[in-house]
Amino acid sequence: MSDLPKRIHINEEGPREGFQIEPGPIASADKVRFIEALAETGLKKIDCVSFVNPRRVPGQADAEAVAAAIRKRPGVTYTGLWLNMAGLERAMKTQLDLVGRMGINASDTFGKKNTGMDRAQIADEQRKYIVKYKELGLRVESITILTAFGCNFEGAIQPARVVQSIAEGLAIAAEGGVSIGSVNLADTVGWATPQAIARVIGAVRERWPDMRLRMHLHDTRGTGLANAYEAMRLGVDMFDASCAGLGGCPFAGHKGASGNICTEDLVFMAEEMGIETGVDLDRLIECAHMVESIVGHPLTGKVMRGGSLTKYRQAQAAQ
Amino acid sequence: MSDLPKRIHINEEGPREGFQIEPGPIASADKVRFIEALAETGLKKIDCVSFVNPRRVPGQADAEAVAAAIRKRPGVTYTGLWLNMAGLERAMKTQLDLVGRMGINASDTFGKKNTGMDRAQIADEQRKYIVKYKELGLRVESITILTAFGCNFEGAIQPARVVQSIAEGLAIAAEGGVSIGSVNLADTVGWATPQAIARVIGAVRERWPDMRLRMHLHDTRGTGLANAYEAMRLGVDMFDASCAGLGGCPFAGHKGASGNICTEDLVFMAEEMGIETGVDLDRLIECAHMVESIVGHPLTGKVMRGGSLTKYRQAQAAQ
Numbered sequence: 108m109s110d111l112p113k114r115i116h117i118n119e120e121g122p123r124e125g126f127q128i129e130p131g132p133i134a135s136a137d138k139v140r141f142i143e144a145l146a147e148t149g150l151k152k153i154d155c156v157s158f159v160n161p162r163r164v165p166g167q168a169d170a171e172a173v174a175a176a177i178r179k180r181p182g183v184t185y186t187g188l189w190l191n192m193a194g195l196e197r198a199m200k201t202q203l204d205l206v207g208r209m210g211i212n213a214s215d216t217f218g219k220k221n222t223g224m225d226r227a228q229i230a231d232e233q234r235k236y237i238v239k240y241k242e243l244g245l246r247v248e249s250i251t252i253l254t255a256f257g258c259n260f261e262g263a264i265q266p267a268r269v270v271q272s273i274a275e276g277l278a279i280a281a282e283g284g285v286s287i288g289s290v291n292l293a294d295t296v297g298w299a300t301p302q303a304i305a306r307v308i309g310a311v312r313e314r315w316p317d318m319r320l321r322m323h324l325h326d327t328r329g330t331g332l333a334n335a336y337e338a339m340r341l342g343v344d345m346f347d348a349s350c351a352g353l354g355g356c357p358f359a360g361h362k363g364a365s366g367n368i369c370t371e372d373l374v375f376m377a378e379e380m381g382i383e384t385g386v387d388l389d390r391l392i393e394c395a396h397m398v399e400s401i402v403g404h405p406l407t408g409k410v411m412r413g414g415s416l417t418k419y420r421q422a423q424a425a426q
Numbered sequence: 427m428s429d430l431p432k433r434i435h436i437n438e439e440g441p442r443e444g445f446q447i448e449p450g451p452i453a454s455a456d457k458v459r460f461i462e463a464l465a466e467t468g469l470k471k472i473d474c475v476s477f478v479n480p481r482r483v484p485g486q487a488d489a490e491a492v493a494a495a496i497r498k499r500p501g502v503t504y505t506g507l508w509l510n511m512a513g514l515e516r517a518m519k520t521q522l523d524l525v526g527r528m529g530i531n532a533s534d535t536f537g538k539k540n541t542g543m544d545r546a547q548i549a550d551e552q553r554k555y556i557v558k559y560k561e562l563g564l565r566v567e568s569i570t571i572l573t574a575f576g577c578n579f580e581g582a583i584q585p586a587r588v589v590q591s592i593a594e595g596l597a598i599a600a601e602g603g604v605s606i607g608s609v610n611l612a613d614t615v616g617w618a619t620p621q622a623i624a625r626v627i628g629a630v631r632e633r634w635p636d637m638r639l640r641m642h643l644h645d646t647r648g649t650g651l652a653n654a655y656e657a658m659r660l661g662v663d664m665f666d667a668s669c670a671g672l673g674g675c676p677f678a679g680h681k682g683a684s685g686n687i688c689t690e691d692l693v694f695m696a697e698e699m700g701i702e703t704g705v706d707l708d709r710l711i712e713c714a715h716m717v718e719s720i721v722g723h724p725l726t727g728k729v730m731r732g733g734s735l736t737k738y739r740q741a742q743a744a745q
Contacts, residue, residue, distance in 0.1 A: 111621075257735070262742045297732055301655050302430075302699040329691030329728035330698075333652040336620050365728055372648030379649075380621040405724070409648035409684055413616055416576070423581045 110342035114383040116152070117374070118321070118347045119145055120367050121398065122173075123154040123188055125353030127166045128366075129402050135169040137401045139176045144394045145350060146180040149386040150370075155203065156187045158194035174201035190222075192239065199243060207240035207247035209233050209280065209287075211272045214258035217295070221253075230279060237283035249289040249321060250276035255307060257298020264298075266310035273311065273318075289319040289345070294334065297327020297365075301337035308341050321345035324368050326352065326407075331368035332376060339382065348373045351395035352407035369408040371395055375415065388415045429661035433702040435471070436693070437640070437666045438464055439686050440717065441492075442473040442507055444672030446485045447685075448721050454488040456720045458495045463713045464669060465499040468705040469689075473505045474522065477513035493520035509541075511558065518562060526559035526566035528552050528599065528606070530591045533577035536614070540572075549598060556602035568608035568640060569595035574626060576617020583617075585629035592630065592637075608638040608664070613653065616646020616684075620656035627660050640664035643687050645671065645726075650687035651695060658701065667692045670714035671726035688727040690714055694734065707734045 122142050126133055138156075145153050155177065161168035170187065177185060184204045189195040198205055211233065212218030215226045222229060240247050254261075255269045273290055280287045292307060304322075311318060320343045324331045335346055347367055354366030371391045374384045388410070395411035441461050445452055457475075464472050474496065480487035489506065496504060503523045508514040517524055530552065531537030534545045541548060559566050573580075574588045592609055599606045611626060623641075630637060639662045643650045654665055666686055673685030690710045693703045707729070714730035 259738045260742075262735075262739060298698075298735065300695050300698040301659075326728060327732035328694050329651055329688060329732075330695045332648055333655040333695060336652040336655065340620075365732065369648060375647050376619050376649045376652060379617075379619045407726070407728075409645060409726075413646035413648075413684065416581075416617065419578045420581060423579075 109340040111339055111380065111382060112342055112344035114385070115339065115344045115346055115373075115377050117150060117370060117384060117386065118186075118345070119150045119153045119350060119370055120323075120347050121145070121350035121353040121370065123157055123186075124366055125349055125351075125398070125402075127157050127159075127164050128355050129166055131166045133166065133401060135172045135176065138169070138173045141350075141394065141398050141401060142173070142177055142185070143180075144397055145391075146183045146185075148390040148394060149384070150391075151182065151385065152184045152186065154186045154188065158187055158189045158197040171197065171201060174198075174203050177202070192235070195236075195239065195243075205245055207236065207245040209236060209247065209250040209276050210253060211250060211276045212253045213264045213268050213272045214254040214261040216260035217254045217258045220260065230275065233276065233279050234283065237280055237285055241283065241285070247280060247285050247287055249291050250280070250287055251291040251293055251323065252276075253293050254295045255292045256294045256303045257296065259296050263303075266307045269307050270310050270314050273315070288317075289321060290315075291321040291323055291345075291347070293323035294325050295323075297325040297331075299324065299334045300330055301333050304334045304337040305341065308338065308343065312341075319345065321347065323347040326365040326368050329365075331365070332372055335368055335373055336376065339377070339380075346373060350391065350408075351398050351411055353398055353402070365407050369395075369410070371408055371410045375410045379416070389417055428659040430658055430699065430701060431661055431663035433704070434658065434663045434665055434692075434696050436469060436689060436703060436705065437505075437664070438469045438472045438669060438689055439642075439666050440464070440669040440672040440689065442476055442505075443685055444668055444717070444721075446476055446478075446483050447674050448485055450485045452485065452720060454491045454495065457488070457492045460669075460713065460717050460720060461492070461496055461504070462499075463716055464710075465502045465504075467709040467713060468703070469710075470501065470704065471503045471505065473507065476507040476509075477516040478507070478509055490516065490520060493522050496521070511554070514555075514558065514562075524564055526555065526564040528555060528566065528569040528595050529572060530569060530595045531572045532583045532587050532591045533573040533580040535579035536573045536577045539579065549594065552595065552598045553602065556599055556604055560602065560604070566599060566604050566606055568610050569599070569606055570610040570612055570642065571595075572612050573614045574611040575613045575622045576615065578615050582622075585626045588626050589629050589633050592634070607636075608640060609634075610640040610642055610664075610666070612642035613644050614642075616644040616650075618643065618653050619649055620652050623653045623656040624660065627657065627662065631660075638664065640666065642666040645684040645687050648684075650684070651691055654687055654692055655695065658696070658699075665692060669710065669727075670717050670730055672717055672721070684726050688714075688729070690727055690729045694729045698735070708736055 349367035352369035668686035
């Protein structure tokens, strides 16, 4: 059945995407404890903090303190986010394992509302990043296409628009002498359905058959795991996800809306289909309970309540 | 792409499956108000109450009162559940639109724990139902196969076991001179993944190519909508679902675990893929908020928080 990958690679976004929207305050020590517990589950990539304006995002004001306190586990990559050069400079002074990132908005209106810049200005900004990454010796890993499936301002996004945005990003990278092998398709405001996933992936593959794809899927309307499944069916093997479903979309403008797909639900679905994740689901469920107790309110993950199937299988094996 | 149906038919289970596990008490008038609001959304089939032992399920002690109070909307079918002959007799005295149901457990251990009867006894019980349904002039609509994808006691259920259970049910029906055209595959305790869905549907179709299938999917571990999508991809066009995700599995033994897939999330996914549901999503979202306020605690539906896309589309159209 289809092109299901043998293994998927998960980029854990919980600490970064999650803590930034929590009303908080969350103690830095709790953030570190959560990040260190995640690293014990088998997750190999953890997005830890955002180097953003502490006045605008008070929940990330302790980014440096958190980054400094993490006892790094060998083999695990600890990343961080920045939205401008000042943030990148801050990130460079930490022990985090930085990789260069580019971002292009499929929707110009979303880009403008989110960054204050128009398409040409955002492109110029990306050019500056490429120069800076080279200067700093940072490998540029991927281009993220934001609002790749829909936008609250522009509506459904045509696959051709995504292709155009990728082409633009690749051209900017190429101008700077940088080659990029991976594209991150982001359903930033939760518009995607499996059908839209298939259409966009199809359009991208038609133009760049060997481009490695990563999905960043917001579960705003419940279709997140169905969308991830469709992407897997089409051979995609890299996914962003958030432990316990921690986080939400700060741009969506509706309180309580879900953020990224839930990591342990994704791990459950993949492993039960024979797709390796390298993650110990039961340990990850413990992390989900830990972070729920840290933030102090119920989170939206399902497997953390339903439980894994381990105990049932063990009871059966013991018979 | 695949065999996606043009239209799906949704059986709303919220009032029946949902209210029976709420710690309550829920006023009968609130139940009626919710059922009547659901009937205004375009949903054509609503499972309203259970005629079960009020000492065991106090939340359904008012089944007759609720059934009597509903102002029925023409074209909508209002159903109820019974688990024994006494329940059926009670149901027959109401204004509900009853259809005969059969139930066979793919897992014998689950059947035993759930009903106190072994496989042969459950089969005998089904024979008695067939006789009774004929006597009462009730059409027998479908056979439900419980635990069709996995069981907490017996583990993963092999597709051959599901096929065998269906064959058993059809034989019992045939003995009584009843022909059945539809099978309801129930993931009673939330073990299914899209892969398991495809395997079981494939095995059933191989034996009975024209059998109409219905899915009853519990979202215990977050895969519910992905499973529904896979079933749609394979042409299945009948789904049970529960408004706001109301309900939970009383058998699962873990507090807070989800019940049926959420109706409005299913409607969102289907309609956004061009599959008609006949349901007005925005009115259904209002029902979800209504029932959340009736039960007095947050429910797990996602679209009820994320919102439909109507307002964005309208804003765009007005530009």
